[in-house]
Amino acid sequence: MCGIVGYIGKQNASSILLEGLKRLEYRGYDSAGMAVHQGGGLKTIKKIGRVDNLVSAANGQKFSGHLGISHTRWATHGGVTDANAHPHLSTDGTLALAHNGVIENYQNIKRFLLEQGYTFSSQTDSEVLVNLISYHYDKETCPADIRLVESVRKALKHVEGTFGIAVVCKDSPGQLIGARRGSPLIVGIGDGEHLLASDVAAVISRTQNVVYLKDNEIVALSPDNFTISTINLQDVSPIISTVDWSIEDAELGGHAHYMEKEILEQPVSLENTMRGRFSDDGSTANFGGLNLSSQEWRQIDRLVFCACGTAWHACLVAEYLIERFARIPVEVEYASEFRYRNAPLEKNTLVFVVSQSGETIDTLAALREAQRKGFRTLAITNVVGSTIAREADGGIYQHVGPEIGVASTKAFTSQLLLSAMIALYLGRLRDMSYTDGLALVSAFKSVPQLVDRILDQNDRIHDIAARYADYEDMLFLGRQSMFPIALEGALKLKEISYIHAEGYPAAEMKHGPIALISDRCPSVFLAPHAETFQKVLSNIQEIKARKGKVIAVASESDPFPDDLADELILLPDAHEALQPILATIPVQLLSYHIAVRRGCDVDKPRNLAKSVTVE
Numbered sequence: 341m342c343g344i345v346g347y348i349g350k351q352n353a354s355s356i357l358l359e360g361l362k363r364l365e366y367r368g369y370d371s372a373g374m375a376v377h378q379g380g381g382l383k384t385i386k387k388i389g390r391v392d393n394l395v396s397a398a399n400g401q402k403f404s405g406h407l408g409i410s411h412t413r414w415a416t417h418g419g420v421t422d423a424n425a426h427p428h429l430s431t432d433g434t435l436a437l438a439h440n441g442v443i444e445n446y447q448n449i450k451r452f453l454l455e456q457g458y459t460f461s462s463q464t465d466s467e468v469l470v471n472l473i474s475y476h477y478d479k480e481t482c483p484a485d486i487r488l489v490e491s492v493r494k495a496l497k498h499v500e501g502t503f504g505i506a507v508v509c510k511d512s513p514g515q516l517i518g519a520r521r522g523s524p525l526i527v528g529i530g531d532g533e534h535l536l537a538s539d540v541a542a543v544i545s546r547t548q549n550v551v552y553l554k555d556n557e558i559v560a561l562s563p564d565n566f567t568i569s570t571i572n573l574q575d576v577s578p579i580i581s582t583v584d585w586s587i588e589d590a591e592l593g594g595h596a597h598y599m600e601k602e603i604l605e606q607p608v609s610l611e612n613t614m615r616g617r618f619s620d621d622g623s624t625a626n627f628g629g630l631n632l633s634s635q636e637w638r639q640i641d642r643l644v645f646c647a648c649g650t651a652w653h654a655c656l657v658a659e660y661l662i663e664r665f666a667r668i669p670v671e672v673e674y675a676s677e678f679r680y681r682n683a684p685l686e687k688n689t690l691v692f693v694v695s696q697s698g699e700t701i702d703t704l705a706a707l708r709e710a711q712r713k714g715f716r717t718l719a720i721t722n723v724v725g726s727t728i729a730r731e732a733d734g735g736i737y738q739h740v741g742p743e744i745g746v747a748s749t750k751a752f753t754s755q756l757l758l759s760a761m762i763a764l765y766l767g768r769l770r771d772m773s774y775t776d777g778l779a780l781v782s783a784f785k786s787v788p789q790l791v792d793r794i795l796d797q798n799d800r801i802h803d804i805a806a807r808y809a810d811y812e813d814m815l816f817l818g819r820q821s822m823f824p825i826a827l828e829g830a831l832k833l834k835e836i837s838y839i840h841a842e843g844y845p846a847a848e849m850k851h852g853p854i855a856l857i858s859d860r861c862p863s864v865f866l867a868p869h870a871e872t873f874q875k876v877l878s879n880i881q882e883i884k885a886r887k888g889k890v891i892a893v894a895s896e897s898d899p900f901p902d903d904l905a906d907e908l909i910l911l912p913d914a915h916e917a918l919q920p921i922l923a924t925i926p927v928q929l930l931s932y933h934i935a936v937r938r939g940c941d942v943d944k945p946r947n948l949a950k951s952v953t954v955e
């Protein structure tokens with residue numbers, strides 16, 4: 341949700357800023373802009389639309405400075421206009437700021453600044469912040485080398501809300517300032533240069549050494565040095581981390597879209613998720629970072645899972661699998677509801693949060709709320725060093741590499757696999773036998789090959805998609821662990837193709853959604869091998885009787901009545917704990933091919949952003 345890049349060094353800042361912005365575009369793509377320190381001033385350019393628009397516009401102008409900031413926007417305050425695009429300049433043009441987050445008390449501050457004679461050319465909360473910094477800059481009497489950082493510090497003391505910011509000043513050609521609270525910001529440490537960015541993806545082509553800033557920290561960067569302190573003036577010793585993926589992991593690699601690349605990568609990403617995580621005797625899972633002994637786990641009576649979007653669907657599968665295999669009651673909450681609901685939780689409850697990015701603000705707030713109440717918290721995240729990963733009491737990294745397509749795919753199946761592995765781990769601490777544990781571990785190890793076999797049907801699913809791309813409504817139906825996959829299938833389809841789609845428990849369909857069925861509303865049935873298989877066949881009959889078309893996803897060895905489905909996609913037979921992963925692959929491919937056929941920008945669907953860091 342908005343991406344920021346800052347650069348200070350010896351190279352041409354503009355090309356580095358624009359390349360970085362392109363890698364952060366998944367965070368928002370309403371408008372983009374850049375401010376570069378050159379010729380004794382701040383040369384600024386802003387364009388609505390994608391970063392490519394900005395790149396074309398910048399090509400026609402001479403950007404040559406070695407210090408600058410840039411921003412790609414997901415609009416919150418103020419419409420999508422050039423004026424509302426970042427960076428924002430202070431009224432006198434001395435300061436420029438790029439901001440990710442929301443300044444909640446901006447109206448009060450704006451009123452004060454208007455009285456002081458400041459003027460505003462945008463409707464954003466961010467322009468208020470740059471002018472508040474300017475107000476303190478004018479009042480600051482300290483030495484020139486710390487004047488900028490001190491004015492940022494003073495301004496931030498008056499700010500309520502969230503921010504990740506990058507600030508440059510016309511009078512300080514050797515300084516770039518960054519600060520964060522609630523929105524991510526990292527420092528990239530290069531050779532004679534430093535970068536600021538919302539995410540490591542923007543710096544990885546220049547350095548793998550980064551510092552993850554914490555809330556309420558300010559960093560002052562020069563080409564050769566950086567110092568971090570808190571807003572309250574405490575010095576901070578930086579911890580330098582090495583990013584464990586390379587630039588190739590974040591590139592298209594010959595694929596048409598990141599979503600396609602990430603779907604096809606799943607055999608490898610699932611392998612990476614489970615690597616080194618099984619016990620030597622092959623009967624259970626091992627997780628290094630849970631920070632909880634077996635004895636402590638025995639005291640846990642209930643789990644609460646919180647997440648948003650696709651990760652929330654993974655939590656629903658976790659509920660099913662953990663209750664089924666470990667017999668521990670699980671509740672699943674939307675993080676955005678949990679944080680305000682003040683739900684009474686029993687004493688021996690553990691709270692899990694699940695977030696690919698590790699930055700989703702509602703999930704982070706749910707984590708903090710659980711911690712505030714004294715509950716132990718664990719996180720499943722993909723992004724190493726993300727805020728949620730750092731703040732949880734323990735956790736599990738997904739290790740699927742960068743996920744760049746806005747619609748989550750490989751991160752989701754990895755969350756499903758980890759859910760099944762947690763179910764195994766907790767099951768083995770309770771009543772699951774050694775033999776059942778062995779069977780599950782061996783099943784897990786077969787996942788990459790099974791997923792490969794489904795991906796072999798890509799061409800067939802592409803052809804099926806061609807027959808369904810012109811519909812405007814679709815239902816996704818499944819029972820038990822297939823219900824969350826139905827929700828996920830509907831979400832995938834609607835978010836990237838703009839087809840209205842709903843996910844429902846297959847048997848509930850009779851209580852309302854069946855009214856939608858006609859020859860204009862097809863249904864996708866997720867019906868792999870299960871005790872309810874015959875019941876699902878009856879549900880399909882009910883749809884067929886009403887002229888609804890049916891795409892069925894079933895298991896190879898289950899006899900599927902001839903001609904019952906219009907399209908049949910067969911999954912290899914597998915342990916029931918794996919079926920959610922396997923059934924996900926066809927619905928991902930179906931959505932992808934339908935959206936491409938409809939001419940949609942699948943990697944950047946309208947109105948969405950991958951990492952939602954505002955409430």
Ligand code: G6P
Nearest residue numbers: 648649650651695696697700748
């Ligand atoms: C956004 C994305 C979804 C994602 C959700 C939660 O809505 O578009 O794909 O599932 O955020 O993101 P997280 O990073 O917390 O998993």
